[in-house]
Structure formats: structure tokens, C-alpha cells
């Protein structure tokens with residue numbers, strides 16, 4: 204089976220969040236299942252230089268723009284990567300979606316519409332390549348127009364659209380439809396119109412043969428008004444083809460026994476090295492070295508989704524407790540300022556690092572005792588899984604993928620060996636503080652704490668099972684695509 208895996212980011216070429224991790228690891232797991240996979244992303248400034256064996260695969264004109272398709276391999280990998288280059292569109296410094304003021308690039312609609320048109324052309328084998336996919340796997344709004352554009356062709360590959368985050372929909376002003384040269388008939392709430400705006404994500408939700416999201420829990424939640432972001436009706440309508448497949452993690456990249464970014468390695472049989480990483484982290488961030496004081500970590504985009512404001516509201520209570528907090532993140536400027544101000548007020552308790560830092564992210568996962576993730580919603584979440592693997596006990600909200608991966612600690616779950624973290628049931632700071640206090644009490648019992656750590660460390664978080672589920676999903680999408688379309692006379 205030939206798969207064209209379409210994403211707007213992929214680690215290590217470019218990453219702003221979990222989508223990058225997934226697009227950089229799931230295609231490898233699909234290769235292991237003997238699928239013929241091509242990963243396609245835009246040719247951002249930093250991407251081309253990172254590939255091995257790079258060559259120009261094709262050059263053509265698309266709507267007046269000259270497009271160059273580069274092919275290469277990720278170093279040390281068999282995965283073929285295609286980079287789409289069009290002058291002026293993607294080759295810019297910084298974040299792939301935001302300008303240097305943190306605002307969306309003004310031409311995002313044009314950029315990702317062009318990317319989608321090129322993907323569509325390649326998917327239909329109309330670029331002179333001797334390769335056509337059986338299934339096109341699109342991810343998030345940036346690729347949402349692909350299933351819609353493909354639906355215009357009677358002979359087309361099957362399409363799968365994966366929702367990584369329904370809160371980001373790719374909404375653009377009404378005149379974008381015409382500017383982008385999209386069919387006028389798409390201006391309807393049955394198609395791409397969403398409350399007077401053009402919605403890219405609806406392209407995927409309306410037209411894909413199958414829709415998936417990144418945990419079974421989130422697949423259920425997004426069909427409700429609380430989590431559906433106004434799209435719950437459409438998702439319920441398509442529930443027969445909507446499913447949830449839990450993300451895996453790259454267990455080579457995130458392995459405390461081999462992680463090259465760590466000061467000392469450790470594993471579930473010997474946790475001694477973890478203590479060393481904790482001390483190194485405290486020193487690096489200027490916190491007092493206190494081996495017995497629990498250190499709580501957090502690495503995150505600083506946005507409302509992640510419940511950062513809930514943590515801020517809890518800080519005055521938290522600093523009274525015997526703990527230290529270390530936070531790494533960037534995003535909302537107001538949240539950034541509030542965090543750095545608090546860190547200055549509580550230098551012995553709270554260390555804050557604003558920015559994006561892959562090395563520090565790994566060191567926090569390894570050096571912290573607990574990991575905080577009180578998200579308001581969480582399609583899957585990868586950091587709680589990295590934490591489990593690093594013996595860093597997660598404290599999470601009972602939503603989406605967090606609820607699917609973390610089992611709250613109680614007498615019962617300790618006895619049956621499933622306890623691996625702590626779960627908060629509401630999104631307020633009082634409940635969060637209460638749960639953190641509960642974790643601190645358990646921390647004092649060394650044997651019990653070690654049980655929590657090793658339960659998480661021994662959990663199978665790899666892509667193995669989920670990749671099999673994607674294979675089954677691709678087959679379902681192919682079946683759906685081969686069915687006659689009602690009303691076309693093909694029935």
C-alpha cells in the first residue's frame with residue numbers, strides 16, 4: 204500500500220508541537236509494516252539542509268508559481284521525504300505559522316492552499332512522477348483542502364484526515380474562497396463555510412473518506428458541544444467514519460537509557476541516574492539543590508488549552524508547599540510575563556525558561572519527579588507519555604488522551620498495579636492544588652513512588668499497535684472510496 208503522509212511540520216525538520224513529533228515518527232512505524240510511505244511537508248528555510256541524498260524530483264508551474272519538489276531522506280532513516288518549495292511561500296525564518304510578532308502570517312490561506320494544491324496534484328500522479336498513493340493521509344487544517352480538492356476528481360486515492368487539534372480550524376475571511384480560486388459551490392455551511400468564514404479544516408471533515416483523531420477519548424469528546432468547537436454536529440453526522448487512534452511516541456528518541464541529551468542514563472531497573480539528572484537540572488536553572496524536595500516539571504506551548512492560567516492561579520498556594528517547579532515554554536506573551544515575574548519573586552521555588560529548547564525539554568522530563576499537565580482539553584498529549592517513560596509521574600486533567608493514558612493513584616489501582624499518575628477532575632486551581640498535595644503525600648513513601656514510576660516506564664507507549672490501527676483505517680478508507688457515490692448514476 205502506498206501512503207502519502209501530508210503534514211505542515213515533522214520532527215526533526217521543523218516542529219512547533221506534538222504534530223511535528225507524530226509526523227516525524229508515525230511514518231517510520233508505517234514503513235516497519237512494509238507500507239511504501241512518502242512524507243510531504245513545505246520546504247521551510249531549515250528543512251532542506253537537514254536531509255540526506257537530496258535531489259530535485261520535479262519542477263512545474265502551479266497557478267503561476269514555479270514549484271520545486273525536493274526529495275531526500277531523514278539522516279539514518281529509510282523514510283523518503285518530499286519538500287514542496289515555491290518562492291516566497293515557505294522559505295522564511297522562524298515559526299511556520301506565525302510571524303515575529305506571534306501573529307499568523309498574513310498569507311497563511313495562500314500558503315497552505317498552494318501546498319494543498321500541490322499535494323493534490325502529486326496524489327493524482329499529475330506531476331510526471333512514477334508514483335501515486337493509494338491513500339493520502341492528511342493532518343490538521345493546513346492540509347484540509349486536500350480531501351476537498353481530491354473529491355473533485357472521479358478517479359482519486361482514498362483520503363484520511365486526522366484531527367490533532369480541533370481548536371485550530373484555519374478560518375479565513377469570506378473573500379478567500381474566490382481569491383484562492385475554489386469552487387463557488389463550496390460556500391455553503393454543508394461544505395466549507397463556517398459562520399461566515401472559509402474553514403480549511405472542514406475540507407477534511409466533510410470530504411475525507413475516514414476521519415480520525417489522536418485518542419479514543421477525544422474522538423468521543425469532539426462530538427459534544429463542550430469540546431466540539433462548533434463542529435460537533437458535523438462530526439456526529441460523520442460518526443460512522445470517525446475513530447480515535449492513540450498516538451505512540453518515538454521510543455528511540457525518548458529513551459532515558461540512551462538519550463544523548465541527558466547527563467546520566469537510567470532505566471526502570473536502576474533509577475539512580477534520575478537523581479543525578481535532577482541535581483543537574485536544579486543547578487542549571489539556579490534552584491537550590493534539594494534531593495528530597497519533589498521537583499515538578501512542565502514543558503508546553505503557553506496557551507489556554509494547557510491550563511497555564513490555572514497553574515498561575517495556584518502558584519501562591521504551591522510555593523507554600525515543600526516542592527520546586529520548573530517550567531519551559533513559549534506562546535502567549537501575557538502568560539510568559541506573568542510566569543517570569545513570579546519566578547523572580549520565588550527564586551528558590553520556581554524556575555521559568557521562556558523559549559523553545561529541545562535539550563532542556565528532555566532534561567526536564569528526566570530530572571523532574573512529577574510532570575504537570577492540567578489541560579482544559581488534550582487531543583492526545585505527548586508529554587505525559589514522555590514523562591511516563593522517564594519515570595516522571597504525571598499529574599493530569601481527566602480529558603482526551605490524558606485520561607486514556609494516565610490512571611489515577613488509589614488503594615485499588617495501586618493494588619492492581621495500574622496506578623501510574625494523578626488525575627484532576629475539574630479545571631480549577633483549588634482542585635489542582637489538592638491533587639498535587641495528594642501526589643506529595645504519596646511521594647514520601649519511597650517504595651510506593653517507585654511502583655508508580657516503574658509502572659509508567661514499563662508501559663508500551665510505542666507506535667506498534669497504533670500503526671496497525673492506521674493500516675486498518677487505510678483499508679476502511681479504500682473501501683469507502685471504492686463505493687459508488689450516490690446520485691452519480693454509478694450505483
Ligand code: ADP
Pocket residue numbers: 219220221222224502503504531532533558559560561564583584585586587
Ligand atoms: P501540543 O502538540 O498540543 O503542543 P503535545 O504534548 O502533543 O502538545 O506535544 C508537545 C511537544 O512539543 C512535545 O514534544 C514537547 O516536548 C514539545 N514542546 C512544547 N513546548 C516546548 C518548548 N518550549 N521547548 C521544547 N519543546 C517543547
Ligand code: GLC
Pocket residue numbers: 220221222225367368417450581582583584585604
Ligand atoms: C495536538 C494536540 C496534542 C496532540 C498533538 C499530536 O497539537 O494538542 O494533544 O498530542 O497534536 O497529535
